[in-house]
Amino acid sequence: MKRPPDLVEPSHPLHPTQAFRRLPLAARPFVRLDSLAVWESDTRSLPPALGEYRRQLRRFAEEVLLPRRDDGDSNQHGSVQSEVLEAAARAGLLSDLLPRPIGTTPLRRMRHSLVFQQSLKMEELCAACAGLGLLIGAHGLGTMPLILSTDLALLRRELWPLYRANAGGRPRLLAYAITEPGGGSDVEDADGARRYKPGCVARRVPGGYRLNGRKIFISGGDLAHAVTVFGALEGEGMESWTCFLVYHDAPGFSRVRNEIKMGQRASAATELLFEEVFVPDARVVGPLRAGWALNRATLNISRVPVGAIALGIARGAFEAALGFVNRHSLAGRPLIHYQEVQLRLAQMQIDTSAMRGLLWQVSRSWAPTQTQAATVKVFCSDTAVGVCRAAMDLMANHGASYAGAVEKSYRDARLTQIYEGTNQINRLAVVEDQLEAWLALG
Amino acid sequence: MTIDIETRREIIFGVERFARDRLGPHVERPETAIGRGRFATLVADARSLGWIAGGAENPYALWASPDDAASTTTTLSALRVLARTNAGFAFALQMEALGTHLLAQLGVEPERTTQLPLFGVQGLGRGAIARWLATPQEPMRDGDHDELCDLWLGAEHTVVLAAPEVEQWLVPRFFGGEWTWQLASPLALGAIRDQRPHGLDELDWWQLGTHGDRGSCIVVPAEGSPTAATLLSTAVAAPLLAGVAIALGAIERAFEAALRYSEIRRQGGRRILEHPAVSSLLARSRAALINAEAIVESPLALEAGALERIVALALLHLPALQQAANDCLQVFGGLGYMQDAGLEKIVRDVNAICCAVAPTLSLELMLAATFGVDTGERRPKE
Numbered sequence: 001m002k003r004p005p006d007l008v009e010p011s012h013p014l015h016p017t018q019a020f021r022r023l024p025l026a027a028r029p030f031v032r033l034d035s036l037a038v039w040e041s042d043t044r045s046l047p048p049a050l051g052e053y054r055r056q057l058r059r060f061a062e063e064v065l066l067p068r069r070d071d072g073d074s075n076q077h078g079s080v081q082s083e084v085l086e087a088a089a090r091a092g093l094l095s096d097l098l099p100r101p102i103g104t105t106p107l108r109r110m111r112h113s114l115v116f117q118q119s120l121k122m123e124e125l126c127a128a129c130a131g132l133g134l135l136i137g138a139h140g141l142g143t144m145p146l147i148l149s150t151d152l153a154l155l156r157r158e159l160w161p162l163y164r165a166n167a168g169g170r171p172r173l174l175a176y177a178i179t180e181p182g183g184g185s186d187v188e189d190a191d192g193a194r195r196y197k198p199g200c201v202a203r204r205v206p207g208g209y210r211l212n213g214r215k216i217f218i219s220g221g222d223l224a225h226a227v228t229v230f231g232a233l234e235g236e237g238m239e240s241w242t243c244f245l246v247y248h249d250a251p252g253f254s255r256v257r258n259e260i261k262m263g264q265r266a267s268a269a270t271e272l273l274f275e276e277v278f279v280p281d282a283r284v285v286g287p288l289r290a291g292w293a294l295n296r297a298t299l300n301i302s303r304v305p306v307g308a309i310a311l312g313i314a315r316g317a318f319e320a321a322l323g324f325v326n327r328h329s330l331a332g333r334p335l336i337h338y339q340e341v342q343l344r345l346a347q348m349q350i351d352t353s354a355m356r357g358l359l360w361q362v363s364r365s366w367a368p369t370q371t372q373a374a375t376v377k378v379f380c381s382d383t384a385v386g387v388c389r390a391a392m393d394l395m396a397n398h399g400a401s402y403a404g405a406v407e408k409s410y411r412d413a414r415l416t417q418i419y420e421g422t423n424q425i426n427r428l429a430v431v432e433d434q435l436e437a438w439l440a441l442g
Numbered sequence: 443m444t445i446d447i448e449t450r451r452e453i454i455f456g457v458e459r460f461a462r463d464r465l466g467p468h469v470e471r472p473e474t475a476i477g478r479g480r481f482a483t484l485v486a487d488a489r490s491l492g493w494i495a496g497g498a499e500n501p502y503a504l505w506a507s508p509d510d511a512a513s514t515t516t517t518l519s520a521l522r523v524l525a526r527t528n529a530g531f532a533f534a535l536q537m538e539a540l541g542t543h544l545l546a547q548l549g550v551e552p553e554r555t556t557q558l559p560l561f562g563v564q565g566l567g568r569g570a571i572a573r574w575l576a577t578p579q580e581p582m583r584d585g586d587h588d589e590l591c592d593l594w595l596g597a598e599h600t601v602v603l604a605a606p607e608v609e610q611w612l613v614p615r616f617f618g619g620e621w622t623w624q625l626a627s628p629l630a631l632g633a634i635r636d637q638r639p640h641g642l643d644e645l646d647w648w649q650l651g652t653h654g655d656r657g658s659c660i661v662v663p664a665e666g667s668p669t670a671a672t673l674l675s676t677a678v679a680a681p682l683l684a685g686v687a688i689a690l691g692a693i694e695r696a697f698e699a700a701l702r703y704s705e706i707r708r709q710g711g712r713r714i715l716e717h718p719a720v721s722s723l724l725a726r727s728r729a730a731l732i733n734a735e736a737i738v739e740s741p742l743a744l745e746a747g748a749l750e751r752i753v754a755l756a757l758l759h760l761p762a763l764q765q766a767a768n769d770c771l772q773v774f775g776g777l778g779y780m781q782d783a784g785l786e787k788i789v790r791d792v793n794a795i796c797c798a799v800a801p802t803l804s805l806e807l808m809l810a811a812t813f814g815v816d817t818g819e820r821r822p823k824e
Binding site: 074179183184185186189191192194195196216217259260261262263269328329330331332338340341344385389392393394395396397398399400401402403404407410411414415417418419422423424425427428 | 560561568585588589591592598599600601602603636637638639640641647649709710711719720723764768771772775776777778779780781782786789790793794796797798801802803804806807
C-alpha cells in the first residue's frame with residue numbers, strides 16, 4: 001500500500017527513524033529504531049516459551065478458526081464445531097491446564113502462569129472468532145474446579161481419561177454450571193448469595209447425592225461430556241455449596257434448550273436440567289461445602305482470560321477496520337490516507353494496547369486477586385465494546401454489514417460485559433475485596 | 443404549509459392507534475422481525491392512510507413540509523411512536539416518505555413507490571457536502587469536487603440501507619460540477635442483498651459493487667423546483683433527525699422493559715431496582731431519553747442554515763442513545779443478551795441506525811466544515 005503523500009517519509013531526515021541515527025552511540029540503547037507492528041513487537045517481548053506459543057496460537061486461529069467463522073456464527077450445531085474441537089484437541093488446546101505427560105503443556109512453558117497461557121490463548125483464538133474461541137475456552141473453565149480441588153485421586157480417575165482422549169483428537173469437554181434461573185448475580189456475589197435460596201440442591205443418599213435443579217446459560221453445555229455443577233446441600237444455604245461432577249449420560253441429566261444469543265453464537269448457552277441425578281461420593285469435587293470457595297477461586301482465574309477474550313475481539317475489529325480503510329477509497333485516495341481515519345485507528349490501537357498491558361501485567365501472577373481479576377475483566381470488556389463501536393462507526397454502513405466483520409465483533413464483545421459476572425457485579429467484587437483497605441486509608 | 447396543534451394531536455393519535463392495533467400484534471415478540479409479506483401489507487396500509495404523499499397539501503404525510511417546524515416535529519413524533527413498536531417499520535416509512543416528498547419537490551409525479559435510501563457515504567465527503575451547502579455559490583476547495591463525486595451513486599463499493607418492496611430509489615449525485623437526482627433500483631444497480639445485517643432486520647441492506655447501470659434515469663427538475671441546496675440539505679438533515687426520533691422510540695420500549703424487569707427481579711433479597719448498580723444504569727438511560735425527547739418534540743424546521751444545529755444534535759444524542767440501549771440490556775444481565783428478551787434486537791437496531799445515518803466521524807467533519815475549521819478562509823453563512 002502506498003503511503004499518504006502528505007506524511008513525512010521514513011527516509012526523510014526529520015522522520016524519527018532517520019533522526020535517531022544521529023544520536024550518539026551511547027544513547028542508542030535507550031531508543032528503538034524499528035517500527036514493528038504491535039503484535040510482533042509484543043510477541044518478541046514475551047519469554048521465548050510464551051512467544052513461541054503465541055505464534056502457534058495465531059497460526060491455529062488463522063488456519064482453523066478464521067475460515068469457519070461465518071459458518072460457526074450462523075449454525076450453532078453444524079459440522080464446524082466438531083471440526084474445530086477435533087483440531088483443537090489434536091493441537092493440545094483441550095488438555096493444556098496440566099503439564100506433560102498428563103496434559104499437553106511443555107514443561108518449559110509451565111514456568112509461566114496458567115493464567116498467562118490461557119490469556120494468550122484466548123486473545124489469539126478470539127481475534128479470529130470469539131464464538132469458536134469460547135467453544136474451546138469454556139472447557140478450561142469447566143476443568144478449573146477439578147484442578148483447584150487438588151484431589152490427585154479425582155484428577156487421575158476423572159480428568160486424566162478426558163485429557164488422554166482430548167490429546168488423541170477425540171474431544172471430551174467439561175462445562176461449568178453455576179447460573180440458575182432465579183440467580184445469576186446471586187451466585188457470583190457474596191452479598192447476594194447470603195440471602196439467596198439455592199435452586200440446585202443435593203440430597204444425601206447412600207453412596208452419594210441426588211441432585212435436583214436447573215442451570216442456565218451454560219457455555220458449551222450442549223456438547224459437554226461432563227459438567228462441574230454447583231449445588232447446595234439439602235436444607236442448607238449457599239454456604240453449603242458443593243461442586244459435583246456429572247457426566248452427560250447420567251440418568252436424570254438433560255439439556256433443555258439452547259439460547260439464541262446476540263453473539264458468540266458458535267458456542268451454545270444451554271439450559272441444563274438435573275432430575276434426581278445420582279452423583280457418587282467419588283465425584284464430589286473438593287470438600288463438601290467448598291463449592292463457594294471453588295467458584296470464587298475459579299472466577300478469579302477465569303475473569304482474566306475473559307479480559308483476553310474481549311481483547312481478542314477488539315483486535316479482530318481493529319484489524320477488520322484496518323483492512324477496510326486500506327481497501328476502500330474516497331476521491332481517489334485510500335481512506336487510510338485521511339488524518340481523521342488515521343486518528344481513529346490510532347485510538348483503537350491505543351485502547352487494545354492498554355487492555356493488553358493491564359492483562360499481561362495481571363496474568364504474570366499464578367493467583368490473581370479478586371480485585372485484579374475483576375479489574376481486567378471490566379476494563380477490557382468495556383474498552384472492547386468501545387473499540388468495536390469505533391470500528392463500526394469508522395466503516396459507516398459497511399460497519400453494520402455482516403460482510404464487514406466488525407458487526408459480529410460488536411455482538412461478540414457485548415457478552416464479555418455480562419458473563420463471568422456482569423461488570424456491575426465485578427465492580428462490587430472490587431469493593432468487596434478492597435473495602436477494608438479503603439476504610440483503613442480513610 | 444404549517445399545521446395547527448389540533449391537527450398535530452389528531453395525527454399523533456392516529457399513529458398511536460395504528461401502532462397499537464395494526465403494527466403491535468405483529469411484534470408481540472419484540473425479538474422477531476416482521477415477515478416481509480406482512481411488512482409490505484403494513485406499509486401499504488400506511489400509504490392508504492396518506493402518510494406517504496408528495497406535496498405539502500396533505501398534512502397527514504410524513505415529511506409533508508420539512509421547512510415548517512410544526513410539520514417536522516409532527517413527523518418526528520410520529521416516527522418516535524412507531525419506533526416504540528418497531529424501529530424498522532418507522533425507518534422504512536421515513537425513507538419512503540422522504541423520497542416521495544423530494545420527488546414531488548422536483549416536480550415529478552411518482553409512477554412508482556419511491557424512497558431515499560441511506561448510502562454508506564464514507565464520511566459524507568469529509569465535510570465537503572456541508573461546505574457546499576454552506577456556500578453553494580462559491581468555488582469549491584481543492585479536493586471537494588472529487589469527494590462529492592464519490593458520494594451516493596458515485597461510490598465504488600458501498601452498502602445501502604433501503605426499505606423492502608419499494609420500487610425505486612431516488613439518489614442525489616454530483617456529476618459534471620452539478621447535483622443531479624437519479625432514479626434507480628437495486629437490481630438495475632447490480633446490488634446484492636446482505637442476508638445477515640447487524641440490525642433493522644426488517645429492512646434490506648444492499649451491497650453495491652462496481653457493476654450495474656448508474657447513469658440512467660436522471661430526473662430533470664421542473665421549473666420552480668427548490669434549489670439543489672434546499673433539496674440536498676433536506677436529504678442530508680432529515681435522516682439525522684429521523685434517526686434520533688426512531689432511536690428514541692426504540693429505546694423507550696427498551697427502558698420500559700428494563701424498568702419492569704428491575705421491579706420484579708430480586709437479587710440479594712431486594713428488587714434489583716433498589717441496587718444503585720442497576721438504578722444508575724436506568725437513570726443514565728432515562729437522562730438520554732429525556733434529552734433526546736427535548737429535541738424530537740421541539741419545533742425545528744429543516745430550513746437553510748439549520749444543518750449545523752441538526753448535525754450537532756445528532757452528534758450529541760445518537761451516541762448517548764446508543765449507550766442508553768446498552769444500559770437497558772445490561773439491566774437484564776445474561777437474559778438481555780438472549781434473543782428471547784428482545785433487548786438485543788433493540789441494541790442492534792440502534793447501532794444500525796447510528797451506522798446508517800450518523801457515524802460520528804461524518805458528523806464531526808460536517809460540523810467542522812460549517813464553522814470553517816477545515817475550509818480555509820471561508821466562514822459559515824450568517
